[in-house]
Amino acid sequence: MIRVAVAGIAGRMGSRIAQLVSEAEDLTLVGCWERKDHPLVGKPLKSAVAWAPEGLMVSESPEKAVENAEVVIDFTVPEATVEHAKICASMGICAVIGTTGLSETDRKILEECARKIPMVVAPNMSVGVNVLFRLVEFAARLLGPDFDIEIVEAHHRFKKDAPSGTAIKLGQILADATGRSWDNSAVYVRKGIVGERKPEEIGIQVLRAGDIVGEHTVLFASLGERIEITHRAHSRDNFARGALRAARWVVGKAPGLYDMQNVLGLV
Ligand SMILES: NC(=O)C1=CN([C@@H]2O[C@H](COP(=O)(O)OP(=O)(O)OC[C@H]3O[C@@H](n4cnc5c(N)ncnc54)[C@H](OP(=O)(O)O)[C@@H]3O)[C@@H](O)[C@H]2O)C=CC1
Numbered sequence: 001m002i003r004v005a006v007a008g009i010a011g012r013m014g015s016r017i018a019q020l021v022s023e024a025e026d027l028t029l030v031g032c033w034e035r036k037d038h039p040l041v042g043k044p045l046k047s048a049v050a051w052a053p054e055g056l057m058v059s060e061s062p063e064k065a066v067e068n069a070e071v072v073i074d075f076t077v078p079e080a081t082v083e084h085a086k087i088c089a090s091m092g093i094c095a096v097i098g099t100t101g102l103s104e105t106d107r108k109i110l111e112e113c114a115r116k117i118p119m120v121v122a123p124n125m126s127v128g129v130n131v132l133f134r135l136v137e138f139a140a141r142l143l144g145p146d147f148d149i150e151i152v153e154a155h156h157r158f159k160k161d162a163p164s165g166t167a168i169k170l171g172q173i174l175a176d177a178t179g180r181s182w183d184n185s186a187v188y189v190r191k192g193i194v195g196e197r198k199p200e201e202i203g204i205q206v207l208r209a210g211d212i213v214g215e216h217t218v219l220f221a222s223l224g225e226r227i228e229i230t231h232r233a234h235s236r237d238n239f240a241r242g243a244l245r246a247a248r249w250v251v252g253k254a255p256g257l258y259d260m261q262n263v264l265g266l267v
């Protein structure tokens, strides 16, 4: 049995991941925690959800919640994730991180932590999106510079970061595949007399509405034709199952920073 602790247990992802962990035959949920002033802190997880293991309390202390774990799964917020990663590194516990909206500084801290422990960091843990990453790279190379590239993403009204981590990763992949710099080619806003589209632009557009789980489209358009490649998540279970797959994969690996492409054997 692989011993798992889950951060942000009350969150949309944290709660689903924890339930799937507690239902899996080869995984066991040994710890969970929430932010310090959360109403669930100090209560048995069973007081909130029927599937919870008997006796498991919701902690406010990540250090206590992870002390018996081999791997931590963290889908929370960037400022919490970097602190959790430091704790995992100091205690020698593997980490699976799905949090998006990470800054360059946050990434550097994660890289530093990953010198001590194996860590999977990925903005999207679904199999479909990870295949989408490869498909758009291939399409961009085949289509060449005559095709304009635009990315459109749509998510639920509660999402805090924009554009999504997945959309940014798509942009970085597309920029690399076409020999551009993502920082110089990304166009986040068009408003007013912005002039004609420049060939090097990669537009990235954001929709937020209702309960959309997560949708990403890459559009390649030239004069007279276009290709659109879309991924739509029907539920959060794709991401949660990916996180469990990453947790099983990362235990026993050498220290280092890995992503879902490594977990899924796509690289
Ligand atoms: N990689 C992937 O495949 C996916 C990534 N994500 C990403 O995962 C993250 C979480 O998404 P989602 O579950 O929808 O968001 P939620 O807001 O539903 O969940 C985040 C949880 O973390 C809690 N939290 C905040 N601070 C701390 C802390 N210091 N310690 C412990 N828990 C804390 C929040 O509590 P409170 O609300 O009280 O602040 C909340 O319960 C986002 O960055 C999202 O983009 C989402 C889906 C898939």
Ligand SMILES: O=C(O)C1=N[C@H](C(=O)O)C[C@H](O)C1
Pocket (backbone or CB within 6 Å): 100, 123, 124, 155, 159, 160, 163, 164, 165, 166, 167, 213, 214, 215
């Ligand atoms: O916040 C979400 O919900 C999601 N976030 C991830 C992202 O920012 O890419 C992945 C997924 O699309 C759902």
